[in-house]
Amino acid sequence: MSLPDPMKSEAARLRGRLAVCGMVAALALVSACTVRPLYSSQPLSAGSQLSPSAELASIAIKPVSTRYAQQVRNNLIFAFGQGSGEPASPAYTLDLGVTELVESAAIVQVQTEEDEPTAGTVTLTANYVLRDTAGTVVAVGKRSIPSSFDRPLQEYAAYRAQIDAENRAARELADLLRLAIAQDLVKHGKKA
Numbered sequence: 057m058s059l060p061d062p063m064k065s066e067a068a069r070l071r072g073r074l075a076v077c078g079m080v081a082a083l084a085l086v087s088a089c090t091v092r093p094l095y096s097s098q099p100l101s102a103g104s105q106l107s108p109s110a111e112l113a114s115i116a117i118k119p120v121s122t123r124y125a126q127q128v129r130n131n132l133i134f135a136f137g138q139g140s141g142e143p144a145s146p147a148y149t150l151d152l153g154v155t156e157l158v159e160s161a162a163i164v165q166v167q168t169e170e171d172e173p174t175a176g177t178v179t180l181t182a183n184y185v186l187r188d189t190a191g192t193v194v195a196v197g198k199r200s201i202p203s204s205f206d207r208p209l210q211e212y213a214a215y216r217a218q219i220d221a222e223n224r225a226a227r228e229l230a231d232l233l234r235l236a237i238a239q240d241l242v243k244h245g246k247k248a
Contacts, residue, residue: 112136112238115186116146124180124222125154131230148194150237151185154229158218161204176207178221180229186237195240201229 115136120129129152133142161175181200188194205221207214 109138111147111241112234113138113140114143114145114147115150115237116143116148117150117152120152120154122154122156124156124226125152127223127226128152128154128180128182128230128233131227132233135230135234147189149187149189151187153183155181155183156222157181160207174207176205176218176221178203178205178218178225180222180225182229182233184233184237186240194244195237197236197240199229199232199236201225201232203228 113136117129117132117136120126132150132152137143157179159177159179161177179200179202181198183198184196185193186195203221203225205217207217
């Protein structure tokens with residue numbers, strides 16, 4: 057038998073203490089989380105008797121004027137109502153403004169002396185204002201989503217690729233807006 061090494065045992069005790077302190081700190085951080093599922097049966101806002109899906113389904117979206125904004129609006133209506141369409145008696149109204157920015161992402165030298173773009177990016181940005189039936193502003197926000205596309209030499213193919221990128225960006229932006237608005241309803245409920 058040999059005697060224990062005092063240096064090794066002190067280092068082991070120190071590591072043990074650090075591990076316990078780290079676990080206590082991690083437990084304190086996790087206990088402060090207020091994450092709850094969006095699909096739970098608990099209402100999003102305080103005082104509401106509606107489930108989150110019913111509360112989101114009670115949002116009416118005002119008409120928009122551009123094709124890509126209409127794509128975002130249609131995807132939002134489908135996401136809010138889970139396929140059932142617009143609400144008959146809305147509890148909230150959503151003013152939606154969508155802008156588009158189309159940029160050339162890459163320029164490649166081709167056989168001629170001109171530089172022609174071969175890739176592009178469509179960025180859709182949505183500004184929204186959510187109001188309740190009394191006209192009180194519940195939430196204001198802004199979200200944006202980029203979508204890249206290949207720009208071939210044929211004019212129609214390049215146009216169609218840009219339209220497809222707009223549609224992809226509109227779907228993703230609608231998903232992002234749905235989550236942001238659900239979070240805004242939760243925050244609004246905590247203030248009430």
